[in-house]
Amino acid sequence: MDSRRLKASIKMMLGLILTKLMPATTQKIKDSFALQYWGKGVGKSKIGKRIETLIRFYLAHSNKNKGDILEKSHKDFWRNEIDAEWYQKSEARFHDATLPPLAPHIAALNRLIKDTKTRTLCEIGTGDGMLLxxxxxxxxxxxxFIGLDLSEQRMALNRNQFSDINFLACDAFDWISQRSEDHTVYITNGGVMEYFSQASLEALFKQIRTEQPHSIISLFHEPIAPDHDLNHDVESRLTLGGEFSYSHNYPKLLERAGFTIQHLEEESHPAGYRALTIIATV
Ligand SMILES: C[S@@+](CC[C@H](N)C(=O)[O-])C[C@H]1O[C@@H](n2cnc3c(N)ncnc32)[C@H](O)[C@@H]1O
Structure with missing residues (x-):
């Protein structure tokens, strides 16, 4: 066993023991799972933080395949817990840092749209609405143009700022699942599908593939774990930075759902992560 795997096995074992010994703390950590990554965890002392790290590691990896605890905790975080500062920062960096590396991908999407009967462009996880x-x-x-996001507060601000765009506060998975209107481009940017479990992501792809077959999926800069081998490792993994979001094999999962890849590029994102951009049609 290599040393990284051995370290992970030890962390899993310690995490499991701690969950058994400390059920109340474990429940607290489950209820506020995403917060430690954002600097607002349950553990306050050095040892408390270490315990929280181990319990989170165990909870995340034991829930990876089912994904219900992870998905719920990410959604709760983005729906309720995030402070306005995150979106203020994303707005401030949009023109100088976010937009320039997106330009070739937007051009590729534009070329594709021109050859189709696309009627709607819908951004999943639109955040500050700047890209839309x-x-x-x-x-x-x-x-x-439609923007979807879990954050009610941010969508209200966006409506004031961009009155010509329809911003809806909702879970994009539920909204798209109930929609049958075809000829839509679904886009994401800067990490959104990373908060969907593999089961939800595949269900979403299948839904679009079957109910909206002339639609396009265009994912800009979704994070991928540094060691995710996209040629061989089809199943989703967790990103390594402690956020425990998902590193999905987007090309393989889209192909598995019946999509054809039209544009694919991997880059090192200015924020420091391995980022995948992919555009796919049925
Ligand atoms: C990392 S931020 C990216 C925001 C924006 N796209 C950007 O580049 O600045 C992820 C965004 O996805 C949203 N999000 C996550 N899961 C979602 C879901 N199931 N439905 C709608 N929005 C979601 C979050 O509320 C958050 O605004």
Whole structure:
């Protein structure tokens, strides 16, 4: 066994023992799972933080395949816990840092849209709405633009800021699952599908593939774990930074759902992570 695996096995064992010895603390950590990564964890002392780290490690890896605890905790975080500062920062870096590396991918998407009967562009996890507003100003004018995000508070701000875009506060999975309108481009940017479990992601791809077969999926800069071998490792893994979001093998999962890859590029994102951009059609 290599040393990384051995270290992970020891962490799993210690995490399991701690969950058995400390059920109340474990429950508290489950209820606020995402917060430690964002600097607001349950553990306050050095030892408390170490215990929390081990329990989180165990909870995340034992829940990876089922994904219900992880998915719920990420959703709770983005729906309720995030402070406005995160979106203020994302807004501030949009023009200088976020947009320039996106330009070739947006151009590729635009070329593809021109050859289709696309009517709607829908951004899943639109956050501050800056990308959607940019696309509205630069892409084909006949499109309707919709932004979806879990954060009610942020969607209210976006509605005031960009009155010509329809912003909806909802879980994109539920919204898309109930929608049958075809000819839609679904986009994400900066890490959104990383918060969907593999089961939810595959269900979403299948739903779009079967109910909206002339639609396009365009994912910009989704994070991938540094050691995720996209040629061989089809199943999803967890990112390594302690957030415990998902590193999905987007090309293989899209192909498995019946999509054809039209554009694929891996980059080192300015924020320091391995980022995948992929555009796929049925
Ligand atoms: C890392 S942020 C990226 C925000 C934005 N795309 C950007 O690049 O700044 C992830 C965003 O996805 C949203 N999100 C996560 N899961 C979602 C879901 N199931 N439905 C709708 N929005 C979701 C979060 O609320 C958050 O705004």
């Amino acid at each position: 507003s940019h696309l509205k100003n630069t892409l084909a004018s006949h499109l309707t």
